[in-house]
Amino acid sequence: MNTRNKRAVQHRPETLAKREEILKVAALMFGEKGTSNTTLQDIAGQVGMTHAGVLHYFGSKKGLLLEVLKYRDNQDVADLEGKRMPGGLDAFRHLIKTAEENMKRPGIVQTYLILSSESVTEGNLGKDYFFSRYSCLRAELSEALGKVLVGEQGSLSDSDRTAIEDAVAGILAAMDGLQLQWLLDPEHVNLARASRFIIETAVSAVIDPHENCLDRNR
CATH class of the missing domain: 1.10.10.60 (Homeodomain-like)
Structure with a gap:
């Protein structure tokens, strides 16, 4: 053939x-x-x-x-309009829902963490997948948060764009780190609750900045 x-x-x-x-x-x-x-x-x-x-x-x-991870990604948005992550604040609500769902599938979370950590090595089979996944997620979430901020104040400043980029990267990193802690010690780490806290805190810090408590008493 x-x-x-x-x-x-x-x-x-x-x-x-x-x-x-x-x-x-x-x-x-x-x-x-x-x-x-x-x-x-x-x-x-x-x-x-x-x-x-x-x-x-x-x-x-x-x-x-790797194909199972791609399948999971597709299934997570299968019931959403356009079969893609929603826009605006709903994008971040979707992340919280995903964390809740992940508590029901620890084996898939374990697979994700193992393969993502291995992907940083040169020539690894999963490198392209994870590079693309993180790039796409950052772009989609940055666009979603940017539109919310434009709706609030009409435009974006350079500092707004920087804050959005940092918040989005921080959210994704925190979610991955929480997954690791949860797998190691599920009795003391609630994946869904901690993910919600991080996401809400980061998004709120961009949309409604407040005093940085770490600047006190310097």
Whole structure:
């Protein structure tokens, strides 16, 4: 079979449907049992395939894990208008909802943290995915917060833009860090509640700046 015909087969409806089925099952199993306790053979058995059959679609377990993360991203916005993150303050409410949902799928959170930390190494399979994901999230959230601020005051100053960029980067970093703390010590770290606090604090600091308490008594 030549390359052209092979690509045609890969995009047949039944092939895409099977791929979707594998991703759905893998997301559920990784979410419940974690990556180390779930094998490709386990997943293959659930979808009526062989280990080699799953590899045919995704190449490796790491390849499947990355596709599961992309699948999760798509599912998180599947019910939203335009199948994308909402604008304005709803974008940040969506982040809070995502943190709440993540408490139900610790295995997926673990997968995300492991692969994202590995992505900083040169030539890593997930580097492009995570670079693109963070870039897109920063852009979407910055646009959302910028529109709120324009609605409040009519325009954006350079300092406003800097504050927005810093707030958005800080929110994403804090959410990732909270996920790690939550996995390590779920008894003392409430992922949803702490994420809400960070998001509300950062957004409020941009929209309605107040006194910096750390400047007191200097």
